[in-house]
Amino acid sequence: MTETHVELPGSRRPSKSDARRLRDVDPHAHIEVTITLKAPALPDVTAASEPALTPEEFAQRYGAASGDVHTVEAVLRGYGLTTEELAPDRRSLRMSGTAAAMESAFHPGLGIYHNAEQGEFRGREGTLKVPAELAGIVTGVFGLDQRRVAHRRSAQPAESMGRPLTPAQLEVLYNFPSGDCAGQSVAIAEFGAPLQSGSFLAPAYLADDVRAFCAAQGRALPNIEIVSVDLSPLTAAQLHSLPANVGNVVLDETGEVMMDVEIVAALCANATVYVYFASFDQKGWVDLLTQVASGQPATPVCLSISYGLAEDSPDWSAAALQAINNGLQAAALQGITVCVSAGDDGSGANMSGAQAHVEFPASSPNVLAIGGTMLTGSAASEVVWWESPGRRTTKGGGATGGGVSTLFARPGWQSVSVPSLNRGGIDGRVVPDVAALAGPPLYNLILDGQPSPNGGTSASAPLWASLIARINAALPADKRQRFIAPLLYAQDADGKPQGQSACRDITSGQNASHPKPGKGYSAGPGYDAVTGWGVPDGKALLAALTRA
Structure with missing residues (x-):
């Protein structure tokens, strides 16, 4: 008998060790999925890349064939699915239907699971199958399993850390060029958390906090627009109406949002800030x-x-890693520098065992990976961020992520030599590329109307994004809108890497997590796997990118 379905490569989801299956999903439940499609391979991004593509040019060159799109729609309509939208880049399709229709189309074996972090959530185990007619056309189906793969990277304040730094002090510390990011668009990614049985609750966006923070710092308030992709943020009124036990968790998640937005808002007063x-x-x-x-x-x-997860965590599927990396590559080809925090759990990346790990998407070769530092009295004593035990705990602690990828080969533009700590490790992408303040004395911020110092590499990423926007506004027109990571490794006229002249080298510290893996990477002269080229010298970076 002819098989109607075939296995979808890369779709395997293992059982989640901390979750138990409670029951089957209601067959009438409405589910929306994103289906990624076979499309032309994307070229590697190098320091000598062509000018940035427009979104229209990208879709024309790299979108899926119209015939494949129509085939997917027609076949899945036969299983009861409805098309919601063909993505503008023509590389994915959103479709919806009942859980019963999804079972018929993809054979996921959906269930309702429970664990301590998420409560109840929809999940699956094993591999998906697709109708045989779609073999080789559909490359991924996402949205059936709701397990969490976006963990925030903010640190818990230390007991004694000195006075947190203001935006003006950060500008001095990192020698920001003058300007207010006029004409620039800056994007920030935020992710929502499920806090009630079977439903996601987004973090809140507290507009009054941003206004109060900018006013307190003597900064103009930029134009901030909320972009709801899969969910909308709660308002202050909705947050304050929640039961205390739920509201406290939402407020904790909201701290990440407000830190990202306040850092960018204060440093990019005349930009348009899009918060997704x-x-x-x-x-x-x-x-x-x-x-x-x-x-x-x-x-x-x-x-x-400011989110991520160990690249080799079983919660990532191979298809998702590929689809997300493709999205990052699409951004880089359009001149978007994606600034990603390297993580706050040191060399272990919150994984067990004796191996060192790095986080994804920081390990992607299509991003600018940002590590963390801390101050011990002055800029002259800025060192690698490490607080005992080199990872986050309920009692504090944390350390910058950094190391060598086990999944992504070292890109040709990353001309550095850093061996993996893991026996038999590949010559992988090295993380991070650069760094900025993550630990003490932290950042001066406001949350829910109150002073709320915070940090982590979650703060380092929006700081670098703000600097890039400010520099982009000051660059000559033909030097703007470029993915800058490869440019930092390219040689200048003196034969030195641009990153070496554009950053202040951090030479002291390490990122070992304890008790496991109990080993880490160390800082030293030049590039290293804990702070990359170092922390920014904004004016020197502007000069370097003007020349590059």
Whole structure:
């Protein structure tokens, strides 16, 4: 008998060790999925890349064939699915239907699961299948499994850390060029958390906090637009109406949002800031990157991402890693520098065992990976961020992520030599590229009307995004809108890497997580796997990018 379905490569989801299956999904439940499609391979991004593509040029060159799109729609309509939208880049399709229709189309074996972090959520185990007619056309189906793969990267304040730094002090510390980012668009990625049985609750966006923070710092308030991808943020009124036990968790998640926005707002007073909100499952990642790279509502010069997960975590599927990396590559080809925090759990990346790990998407060769530092009295004593035990705990602690990827080969433009700590490790992408303040004395911020110092590499990423936007506004027209990571490794007229002259080298510290893996990478002269080229010298970076 002819098989109606075939296995979808890269779709395997293992059982989640901390979750138990409670029951089957209601067959009448409405589900929306994002389906990625076979499309032309994307070229590698190098320092000598062609001028940035427009979203329209990208879709024309790299979108899926119209015939394949029509085939997918026609076949899946036969299983009861409805088309919601063909993505503007023509590389994915959103479709919806009942859980029963999804079972018929993809054989996921959906269930309702429970764990301590998420409560109840929809999930699956094993591999998906697709109708045989779609073999080789459909490359991924996302949204059936809602397990969390976007963990925030903010640190818990230390007991004694000195006075947190203001935007003006950060500008001095990192020698920002003058300007207010006039004419620039800056994007920020935020992800929502499920806090009630079977539903996602987004973090809140507290507009009054941003206004109060900018006013307190003597900064103009930029134009801030909320972009709802898969969910909308709660308002202050909705947050304050929640039961205390739920509201406290939402406020904790909201701290990430407000830190990102306040840092960018204060450093980019005349920019337009787009804050994208998506669900923290694999579908949310794919959809958010698709929307940003499609220029909806505008093509930004940079995107700040303060979330991630160990690249080899079983919660990532191979298909999702590929789809998300494709989204990051699409952004880079359009000149968008995606600034991603390297993580706050040191060399272990919150994984167990004796191996060192790095986080994704920081390990992607299509992003600018941002590590963390801390101050011990002055800029002269800025060192690698490491607080015992080199990872986050309920009692504090944390350390910058950094190391060598086990999944992504070292890109040709990353001309550095850093061996992996893991026996038999590949010559992988090295993380991070650069760094900025993450630990003490932290950042001066406001949350829910109150002073709320915060940090982590979550703060380092929006700081770098702000600097890139400010520099982009000051660059000659033919030097703007470029993915800058490869440029930092390119040689200048004196034969030195641009990053060496554009950054202040950090030479002291390490990122070992304890008790496991108990080893880490160390800082030293030049490039290293804890702070990259170092922290920015903004004016020197502007000069370097003007020459490059």
